[in-house]
Amino acid sequence: MTRRTDAHPDPTRPGIGAPFFSTWRVGSPERQAQTVEAIARTWEGRPWGSAALLGYHVYAGHDGSTLMHYSQWRNEQGYEAYFKTLRQERNDEIDTAVPGIERVRLDRYRLYRSHARAAGDTRVPGLIVTVRIDFEPDAAEKRADWVDLVLSALAGPDADRGLISAHFHLSTDGTHVLNYAEWESDQAYDEAIGGPESPQWERVRTYPGVKGFTGNRYRHALGLVP
Structure with missing residues (x-):
């Protein structure tokens, strides 16, 4: 299953071959909080889903409008498999709870x-x-x-x-x-x-x-x- 943690991630953790950062625009501090809780409910209500994903962290922007997502993948192949099979249903549930989220960009790094x-x-x-x-x-x-x-x-x-x-x-x-x-x-x-x-x-x-x-x-x- 999926567990919530308050611990900050360690970007130097062994095994991270594909760190990804993405941005969502949600519009207000209230919607930031609502979206964070919608993400938590959606993920905690399901199995983790991918052995290739080591951790997933969400950050609220001081601008009051954006959320940054940092996901630690073992490799890009693991992300691609998740994208094809699990990503859309999770995003759909989040969008039902907080309509109108703009997914701005996703960037891949080493x-x-x-x-x-x-x-x-x-x-x-x-x-x-x-x-x-x-x-x-x-x-x-x-x-x-x-x-x-x-x-x-x-x-x-x-x-x-x-x-x-x-x-x-x-x-x-x-x-x-x-x-x-x-x-x-x-x-x-x-x-x-x-x-x-x-x-x-x-x-x-x-x-x-x-x-x-x-x-x-x-x-x-x-x-x-x-």
């Missing part, structure tokens, strides 16, 4: 590298931030070098103590990087981005081939595991 949680750090993230870094069409091969530059900065004196972890995913279509970051709090994140920019972080921001950055803030709203 985890490249992480700024891992320090040993013994037991903080529960108060804020999840995703940053999408888009690259020029001919710059896909530069994405890994850019991540390496960021991780070098995070390992140095410019690292912020309010950052718990950061996980850098390369999109399988070659267009962008997604950073899934755990922060201690909104205040810690605000202080980090509001401070002066060091030369090392300026190199990150102005790296050749980078088109732009898009950031979003979330709170963990639902975890589902087998």
